Amino acid sequence: MSKITPEDVARFGTRTRLVHAGRDPAEQHGFVNTPIYRGSTVIYPSLDAITNRRSRYTYGTRGTPTTDSLEAAWTQLCDAAGTVVVGSGLAAVTIALLSCLKSGDHLLVTDSVYRPTRLFCDGMLKRFGVETTYYDPGVGARIEDLMRPNTAAVFTEAPGSQSFEMQDIPAIAEVAHRRGATVLMDNTWATPLFFPPHAMGVDLAIEAGTKYLSGSSDLLLGLVSANAAHWKALRDTYDAMAICPGPEDVFLALRGMRTMALRLKEHERQALDLAEWLRGRPEVKEVLHPGLPGAPGHDIWKRDFRGSSGLFSIIIHPVTRDQLAAMLDDLKLFGMGYSWGGYESLIIPFDCSEYRTATTWNPGGQGLRIQVGLEDLDDLKADLAEGFARLARAK
């Protein structure tokens, strides 16, 4: 087998990159996968090497062959200049923000953002002198009206991971770049397979590897990829904070990455089928799935995205808490739990109304977020149908 060069990678398709990126069997005595390197201390071969830090690896927090494998692979997948890997998706959000903000800056954040991101902006960033303004996710090029001379960054998330509003990322990026601001995007839902973030104008792209990279709900990980203009600041921030993940988690993420395209396609197929089925149910007022024709955000999705994943929401007609409990408590296949992207189906109730500041969340019913796993669709439909029947009986 001959070595894969950067020129090879440039012409490879996504699936080939997923399979081959970030590993070199020749460096691992012929074994296919890069093994788990555990370690803090790295022994240098000479006084010259330790004094001038001339070794490829210098200390555990600065990277190992295991973390290098994942970072290199993700960089190739995203067509980025570089990637850092951290211990959770939320840590990826926070390190990306810290890499491009300083005291006195102004930050624009979509009102549909993952709530812990919001808490970080309203808590720690505020404490360090960064002011955040939330904006309507549908703002598009009108983001210009919200920009101030000190606006340093615009944070996007598309779609919003509960409410599923889409964002016009190219339009926002055009304005932000013209005004000298950095564009960040939480791209966890689409992954680089369905939305190539840097080609679409994003400077810093965030992925909670906890979701589809893992695919098994068994690890926590976050990745931030950067384009050339933002790579140095991101890497410097990472080196200053040393929030490195555990090597087992990185290894599992690499393992998950190899089959991610197949899993995502199946999550996509199952979710679209279930969303269509739910649209026909009398209990359902609205289905929020941008990949579904006629659903909110579908036009932007169709223009900019190459696929959709397994997470979407529905709004059911108003119910009491007891009626909702009757439906959800006895589901057999849909577990009630946070996170998503694993092989198993999940469902959670949600209500964005209590924390939105730029928009009003009033969908006229109860929100339920559904993660569609890899079970048989007929079984999933039957589980929900029985839940709806329990709900009707509780009325």
Ligand SMILES: Cc1ncc(COP(=O)(O)O)c(C=O)c1O
């Ligand atoms: C959109 C989005 N971003 C980031 C995260 C954070 O990921 P983690 O759970 O790994 O911190 C989540 C978690 O649910 C999420 O939904």
